[in-house]
Amino acid sequence: MTTGLLDAPAHLPQITIGARTIPVQLPNPRDPRLKLSAVVVTIHVLGQTLLDWKVSIAQIAVSMVFCAAVECGLSFRSSGVLAWPASGLLTGSSIALILRASGTRHGDWWSLHGIEFFLLAGAVSLLSKHLLRPGGRHRFNPSNIGIVWCLLVVGPNHVFAQYLWWGPSRIGVSLAYVVICVGALWVLRAVRMVSMAAAFLLPFAAVIGAYALLGSSFVAIWHVGPVSGLEYWADIALSPEVLVFVFFMISDPQTAPKTARGRVAYGAATALIAAALIPFQATEFGIKVALLASLTVACALVPLLDRTVVRPGLQRARLHVRPVVLAMAVIAVAAPLDTALLAHNAQIVLIEKGQSGARTAQ
Amino acid sequence: MHADGAAAASGRQPVRATLALLAVVLSALVGGNAFGLRERAFGSESPQAHPVAVSRAAGGAAAATRTLLKSQPWWQAVGTYDGAASTTTGAFSVDGAAINWRVRWTCQQGHLEVLVPGKRVVSAACPGTGTAYASRSGRQQLAVTASGSWHLQVDQQIDVPLVEKPLPGMSAATEIAHGALYRIDQTGSGQVLIYRLPDGRFALRLEDFFVTANSDLDVQLTRLPRPRSTEQIKPAPRVHVGPLDITAGSLNMILPAGVDPATYRSVVIWCDRLASAYAGAALTQG
Numbered sequence: 151m152t153t154g155l156l157d158a159p160a161h162l163p164q165i166t167i168g169a170r171t172i173p174v175q176l177p178n179p180r181d182p183r184l185k186l187s188a189v190v191v192t193i194h195v196l197g198q199t200l201l202d203w204k205v206s207i208a209q210i211a212v213s214m215v216f217c218a219a220v221e222c223g224l225s226f227r228s229s230g231v232l233a234w235p236a237s238g239l240l241t242g243s244s245i246a247l248i249l250r251a252s253g254t255r256h257g258d259w260w261s262l263h264g265i266e267f268f269l270l271a272g273a274v275s276l277l278s279k280h281l282l283r284p285g286g287r288h289r290f291n292p293s294n295i296g297i298v299w300c301l302l303v304v305g306p307n308h309v310f311a312q313y314l315w316w317g318p319s320r321i322g323v324s325l326a327y328v329v330i331c332v333g334a335l336w337v338l339r340a341v342r343m344v345s346m347a348a349a350f351l352l353p354f355a356a357v358i359g360a361y362a363l364l365g366s367s368f369v370a371i372w373h374v375g376p377v378s379g380l381e382y383w384a385d386i387a388l389s390p391e392v393l394v395f396v397f398f399m400i401s402d403p404q405t406a407p408k409t410a411r412g413r414v415a416y417g418a419a420t421a422l423i424a425a426a427l428i429p430f431q432a433t434e435f436g437i438k439v440a441l442l443a444s445l446t447v448a449c450a451l452v453p454l455l456d457r458t459v460v461r462p463g464l465q466r467a468r469l470h471v472r473p474v475v476l477a478m479a480v481i482a483v484a485a486p487l488d489t490a491l492l493a494h495n496a497q498i499v500l501i502e503k504g505q506s507g508a509r510t511a512q
Numbered sequence: 513m514h515a516d517g518a519a520a521a522s523g524r525q526p527v528r529a530t531l532a533l534l535a536v537v538l539s540a541l542v543g544g545n546a547f548g549l550r551e552r553a554f555g556s557e558s559p560q561a562h563p564v565a566v567s568r569a570a571g572g573a574a575a576a577t578r579t580l581l582k583s584q585p586w587w588q589a590v591g592t593y594d595g596a597a598s599t600t601t602g603a604f605s606v607d608g609a610a611i612n613w614r615v616r617w618t619c620q621q622g623h624l625e626v627l628v629p630g631k632r633v634v635s636a637a638c639p640g641t642g643t644a645y646a647s648r649s650g651r652q653q654l655a656v657t658a659s660g661s662w663h664l665q666v667d668q669q670i671d672v673p674l675v676e677k678p679l680p681g682m683s684a685a686t687e688i689a690h691g692a693l694y695r696i697d698q699t700g701s702g703q704v705l706i707y708r709l710p711d712g713r714f715a716l717r718l719e720d721f722f723v724t725a726n727s728d729l730d731v732q733l734t735r736l737p738r739p740r741s742t743e744q745i746k747p748a749p750r751v752h753v754g755p756l757d758i759t760a761g762s763l764n765m766i767l768p769a770g771v772d773p774a775t776y777r778s779v780v781i782w783c784d785r786l787a788s789a790y791a792g793a794a795l796t797q798g
Binding site for chain 1: 526528529530531532533535536537539540542543544545550554555580581694695698699701722724
C-alpha cells in the first residue's frame with residue numbers, strides 16, 4: 151500500500167547507546183501514512199469482529215512486527231538513523247489485510263498457522279523495495295509485489311487472497327464500505343490520487359460489465375454454482391476488496407507517476423491490464439491474482455508512462471540494460487504470464503468448489 | 513534519507529541487483545510452475561487423476577473413469593476365508609493406494625493365530641471376535657493356525673469415489689422424482705434420482721455427487737420443500753434412508769420398506785455427530 155517516506159527533519163532527537171549516539175526519527179503527525187494506517191487498522195477490526203475474516207490477530211501482529219523490524223534494520227544500516235518504521239508497519243498490515251493462509255479459521259485469534267507465508271511475502275516486499283531501485287527509488291508497491299509473489303510462487307494449495315465477497319453480515323459489509331469510502335476521501339485527497347482512482351474504476355467497471363454481458367463467469371468457494379451475469383459484474387467491480395486495492399494500494403505516491411496527467415494514465419493503464427488478465431480466469435483465485443498482478447505490471451511501466459505521457463517532448467535518455475532494469479522487465483512479463491497459466495490449473499477449480507484443499511466458505 | 517543511503521551503498525548495488533535479478537528469474541519460473549518447480553517446492557497441487565472404484569468389493573472391472581476427487585475413506589471388501597484347521601489362505605491383493613487394510617475375525621474353539629508375512633496380527637483364545645489392521649500393500653497371504661472353525665473377512669480402506677452402475681430397473685421410465693444437491697453447511701453437488709423398481713421397492717440414486725467428507729453422514733428425506741439451514745431442518749420430521757459412508761461418486765440406496773417418497777419433498781445429507789445439514793436437494797416429482 152502507500153508507503154512513501156517523508157524527508158527527515160533537519161534536527162533529529164538522539165539516543166545514546168554505550169559510546170554511540172544514534173539519531174531517532176519519530177512518527178510525523180502530518181505523514182499521510184498515519185491516515186492510511188488508521189483506515190487499514192479499522193478494516194482489520196471489522197474483519198475480526200463482524201466480517202469473520204480467516205486471519206488471526208497473531209498473523210496480523212507478526213506480519214507487522216516482522217516488516218517493521220526489517221524496515222527498521224535496513225533503514226538504520228543505510229542511513230544510520232533509527233527511524234519509526236511507518237512503511238514497514240503499513241506493509242505488514244497491508245499483507246495481512248489481503249493475504250490468507252489456507253486452513254486458518256475465523257476465531258483462532260492466536261493461530262500462527264501459515265505464518266511463514268506472511269513472513270515470505272513481507273521479506274519479498276521489503277527486499278524489492280531496497281534492491282530494485284533503478285534511479286535510486288523503488289518502483290514496485292512493496293505489499294503488492296510481496297502478495298503477488300506469494301500467491302503465484304507458493305500457490306493456491308497454501309495461500310489465497312481475501313475473498314471478493316466480504317460475507318453475509320449486512321452491518322459488517324455496510325460499515326466496511328463506509329470506512330473504505332470515507333477513508334478513501336481522507337487519504338486520496340492528501341496524496342492527490344482521486345483522479346487516478348476514478349481513472350481506474352470507470353474503465354474497469356465498464357469492461358467487467360462487458361465481460362458479464364458476454365457470459366463470463368467464475369467459481370468461488372463462497373458461492374453455489376458459477377458467479378455470472380449481474381453478480382459477476384457486482385462481485386468484481388463493486389467488491390470492497392477491489393475498492394481497497396484501488397484506494398489504498400494503487401494510490402502509493404512513491405510508485406505512481408508524479409503528475410496529475412501521468413496518474414490518470416497510470417490508473418487507466420492498471421485497469422486495462424487487469425481487464426486484459428481477468429477474462430482468462432474461471433476462478434476467484436485467478437481473478438484476484440490478475441487484479442493484483444495488474445498493479446505489478448503497471449508499476450514496472452511507470453517509467454515508460456513518465457516518458458510517453460508526462461514528458462513526451464523530452465529527449466529520450468539512453469536505455470542502460472542493467473540487472474535491476476532486467477529484473478523489472480522479467481517481473482513485468484512473468485507476473486501476467488504466470489497469472490495466465492493459473493487459468494489451466496484444474497486444482498484451483500476443485501479448491502473453489504470446496505472439493506479439495508483446506509479452504510472453507512465464509 | 514534514502515538518497516544518502518543509496519549513494520553510500522552504490523558500490524554494492526550491482527552485486528545486489530544481480531542477485532535480485534536471479535531471484536526474480538527463479539521466482540518467475542516457480543510461479544509459472546515451470547518444470548514442476550512449484551509442485552516440488554510446495555507440494556502437488558494438481559495430483560494425478562486416479563481410477564474410481566466400481567464396486568464395494570475389490571477386483572471389479574477396470575474403470576475407464578478417472579477423477580481427482582477424494583471420498584471419505586471407506587472399507588472395500590477384498591475377500592473372505594473360512595476353515596476349521598491350520599492353513600494358508602489364497603493370495604489376495606491390497607491396492608497400492610489403500611490407506612490400510614484389516615482382518616475381521618471370528619473363531620469358535622481353541623486358539624486362533626493369524627500371520628501376515630513378518631507380522632502376527634491375531635493371537636486370541638476362542639470363541640472370540642475382533643479386528644486386526646495392517647498397512648503393507650501388494651500381494652498378501654494369511655497364515656492361519658487354528659484348532660477349530662474360523663472366519664476371516666479382509667477389507668482395504670480407500671478414499672477414491674465409488675461409481676456404482678444403476679440398479680436393474682432404474683431408467684427414465686421408472687424415475688419418480690429428481691433434484692440437484694446444493695450446499696447448506698458444507699459443499700454438496702450432483703443429482704438425486706428416485707426410482708420405483710420393478711419389484712415395487714423404491715430406490716434412491718446419488719449420481720455424480722460430491723459432499724464434503726466426514727464420517728457419520730447419512731441420507732434423509734424430509735417434507736420441507738427446499739431446506740436452507742440446519743436450524744430449519746433440525747426440528748422437521750425426517751426419515752432415514754441410509755448411511756453415506758462414501759462421499760463422492762454415484763451410489764444406489766434402497767429406501768426402507770414403508771417409506772413412500774411421494775410424500776417427501778427434499779433430501780438432506782445430515783451429519784448426526786455435528787447435528788449439521790451438509791447439503792440438500794429439493795425433489796421434483798415425476
